[in-house]
Amino acid sequence: MIFLQQVVSGAAIGCIYAMVALGFILIYKATETINFAQGDLMMVGAYFGFTAVDLWGLPYWQGVIVAVAGTAVLGVVIERVLMRPMIGLPAFAIVMVTLGLGYLLRSLVTMVPGWGTDSHKLTTPYTGQVLRLGDLVVSQEHVVIIAVTVVLIAGLYLFFRGTRTGIAMQAASQNQMAAGYMGIPIRRLSTLIWAMSAAVAAIAGILLAPLTFVHAQVGLIGIKAFPAAVLGGFGSMPGAIVGGLILGICESLAGFYLPEGFKDVTAYILLLAALVFWPQGLFGQSVRKKV
Amino acid sequence: MAILDVENLSIRFGGLVAVDQVSFQVMPDQIFTIIGPNGAGKTTIFNLISRLYEPTSGRIVFKGTDITRRPPHQIARLGMARTFQNIELFEHATVLDNVLLGRHVHARAGFLSQLCYLPSLRRDEKAFREVAEGVIGFMDLESYRRTPIHGLPYGIRKNVELARALALEPRLLLLDEPSSGLTPTEARALAYRLKAIRDRLGIAILMVEHNLRLVSDVSDHVLAVNQGRILTSGSSDAVQRHPDVVRAYIGE
Amino acid sequence: MASNDLRIDHGQDLVLVPGRAAALRWLLIGALFVALPWLIDEYFLSQFTFICIYAIAGLGMMVLLGYTGLVSFGQAAFLAIGAYTAGALETAGVPFVVALPAAGLVAAGAGVMIGLPALRMTGLFLAIATLSFAFIVEEVITRWTSVTRGSLGLIMPDATLFGWAIDSERKFYLLCLGILVLCLLGVANLLRSPIGRAFIAIRDSRIAAQSMGVNLAIYQTLSFAIGAALTGFAGALLAHKLTFITPEQFGINVSIEMLTLVVVGGLGSLHGVVFGAAFIILLPQVIAGLRGLLPDAIANQTGIETAAFGIILILFIIVEPGGIYGRWQSLRRYWSEFPFCKAGSFKRQRSFLKSERW
Structure with a gap:
């Protein structure tokens, strides 16, 4: 029973990793670069949620919508101001810019009046409640995280399979130039991708906030989403979700059954093992350079 | 045969x-x-x-x-040396350095003599440069010796690539x-x-x-x-x- | 500039410093840095010591990223390994002259360890693998308390050089400067040798490098070993400079500082290492100095250094991909041709060292 308990709470954290990893992959597929500030977008999303709900006193669900929309707008601004001038530069340069952006976001939030350097608590209607399934006791926070993740994934799936924009995005991620020649507005899609990826990050941040408090360093959890994305083969959205879940569950089990210290590095040990023994990830495909 | x-x-x-x-x-x-x-x-x-x-x-x-x-x-x-259809040169190195890489398989100096640039390496490097100059002359690349590859016109790049392959002898x-x-x-x-x-x-x-x-x-x-x-x-x-x-x- | 262009003998290509004028210039610069301890006060000298140490560490990163095109997001791990190797050995009574090379060697060993599996990875995966490696190293250091004393921290004894105690800031600065110069000379030599050309070949085109006979496995591992060893040396020196080390001092931020150092300094140039190190060390000082001039509302913000760091990193990549060294070179070109400079010659170049593996 304890084992199952650990698995469920691990899966909940795994969902957070999966959402951040999803953000990485959305941007990676669209621009072939990694947004190292993804975790920091998540942090900003949590701050927006805290502002809307606790500072402005909006009802929780309205506050969440405002926060997610606000973060999406921030994503658009980032794409327009920072990413557009980078078109044509190597991916490494873009990665460095997102690293710089991460630093900038982490310091800027501490300068906002009302936010500052203190930790804050995001109030939710479900905090402190538990769900009992037989002997299994699951805290309501975990239930909400898992449920929202499922809904989010279903939504993304429908979007990419069923809508014109979603299919256009898929086409653009396969071959940007060809998609451009077919009349797909690549630049507008890139903006949209950043908005979506920021929104997903904000949702993750708001869901995580009741468990960890809201502070400037909360985005560092995003680093653990790398292993999740890599386990899933970097480039596959189902892969990212499975990778995130595996990671969350392993971490939670390692924290319980292994000596102290292992929990924090489980993700990285798993990742290195995966890279050495399974370089293409669970859902990856190999690409060969043409000469 | x-x-x-x-x-x-x-x-x-x-x-x-x-x-x-x-x-x-x-x-x-x-x-x-x-x-x-x-x-x-x-x-x-x-x-x-x-x-x-x-x-x-x-x-x-x-x-x-x-x-x-x-x-x-x-x-x-x-x-055996080769060139590529779409030119694979070392873009940020000079023509001479590109051609000198052709001598890579002939390099004999150990790590220590490269770290300290010992006389034995100096001799090798001189010999490499003589071969490289011969090839550069053969390919008519003298005037581009110290120019980095990026920025060179296409035809010249083709010649550099051939020169690099020839330098391997x-x-x-x-x-x-x-x-x-x-x-x-x-x-x-x-x-x-x-x-x-x-x-x-x-x-x-x-x-x-x-x-x-x-x-x-x-x-x-x-x-x-x-x-x-x-x-x-x-x-x-x-x-x-x-x-x-x-x-x-x-x-x- | 023009005077170096005429060569009548291949031997002229083989000297490190071409021409008397350049030699004299380097001599003067060297003399200035050696005389520095008697010219400035101890606090500023201490900053220069840090610059030397960071330059040595950055040199390792430069060999890896700037010359071989291999990205490492885990340079802090090598720094930590160097620091703790020196710390553990010297606490056990091993003299500094033995502990310093040992620190480099152990770090090089770790570099080979991460370099071998890294052979099959592309840039992105390599970045994440090295990042993971750094987290694991940090955790191991925290937990391996019998050697490292974990988060309690390790107190470093004074370094001694053949019985001569390095007990003042002046002596320690000169020691670091000396090691930096040796490292720079060594790397400069390697770069103009077959090894360096092989590194550059791997950076610019792995396929062509392979076809010209470069064994990727050997040279990439070698690059990791050299990069790690240099950073390991710096770690040993840093441990002495700080006199007290804890695992938290070698977190991911340090790895990113190292990346920023080479990018801001200028990828693919040895000057860039020194410029980049100066940037990393002096930026907080400059900001501290500016605080007095700013309105209180801004000056009292704690995050201002981090923000400046982020903004400058972004600006350098977007506006001056050649780094400080690139900017300096175009300035020099401008003055050497003044007043006959063409309008186009001063235009910024949007070229960035590519790393094919991305």
């Missing part, structure tokens, strides 16, 4: 058989040309010979050594479309150089080429391929007149 002996070489990418049971021999004093329409598998044959791709079946023998399973960097050591040179992107004047200079490489330097050449005039001009032996299979081989004129070759180029 053939310098390069390719026997029943095949490679399959997924379900596609890109090269199918190809066999041919290159003699030490030959310019051997592979022709064929786009997508015929010419470059794939090259990548198989220089060991960038793993063949599904078949054998490659170079100078009497079976190289079918050797890693690519050992191929150069045995005396190979026995066999693999040229992937040496005349593509060259002006007619540059292509004529190339024809002259290819013959000089064969006659004066005694290096065999295996090349993929589209410019049929150049092919007729320099080739000792021509091999026509289409869809991964050999159509015919023989003298340049005979191959270019062969009905299968004409059909492959013009279509039915």
